[in-house]
Amino acid sequence: MISILDIVHDTMVDGPGFRTSVYCAGCPNACPGCHNPQSWDIGAGHRMSTDDIMREILSDPFANVTFTGGDPMFQAKGFLELARAIRRETEKNIWCFTGYRFEQLVQNADMRALLEYIDVLIDGPFVMALRDPDLLFRGSSNQRAILVGESLRQGSVVELDDEDILSM
C-alpha cells in the first residue's frame, strides 16, 4: 500500500517523453521554498494497493513511469513492491525524485532495494539559493540526475547531463 496524492497520465514535466507520474504523500525533508508543501503530510493522501496503481499504469501502454511526491523514498517498501510489479509486467523505465542524496539511500536497506529498480534518480533537497529554472527536470543545481544501475555497479555516482537526458 502507498499513500497517494494523485496519478497523472501523459505528463512531460517529470522526465523525458510521456510519463505516468505517481505522486505520493509524505515527505520529511521540509525544504524551504518547496513547490508542494501540501504533500508533506502522509495523511494527506489516500492509500492505494499495488494492484490498483498498476491498473492505472497499465492503462497507458506507451508512457514510462515516474515516482514523485512528496518523497517516494519515505515509503520505500510500498514503492519497492510497485517497482517490482512494473519490472515484472512491463518494459517501462522508472524515474524517481527524492529529497535524499544517493549516498544516504544506499545506507538504508529498503531504500537501497528500491534503487535497484530505478533507472534515473533525481536526488537531493531543493535549495532555494541554488534555484535554476533552466535546469532540466531539477529545481536547484545541487540536485543530480543519476544513472542508478551504473552508479550501484561502480560504487560511485554516475551523473547524466542534459544532453544525455534528452537522448533517452
Ligand code: SF4
Ligand atoms: S524533497 Fe521535494 S517534496 Fe520534499 S520538501 Fe523538498 S522539495 Fe518539497
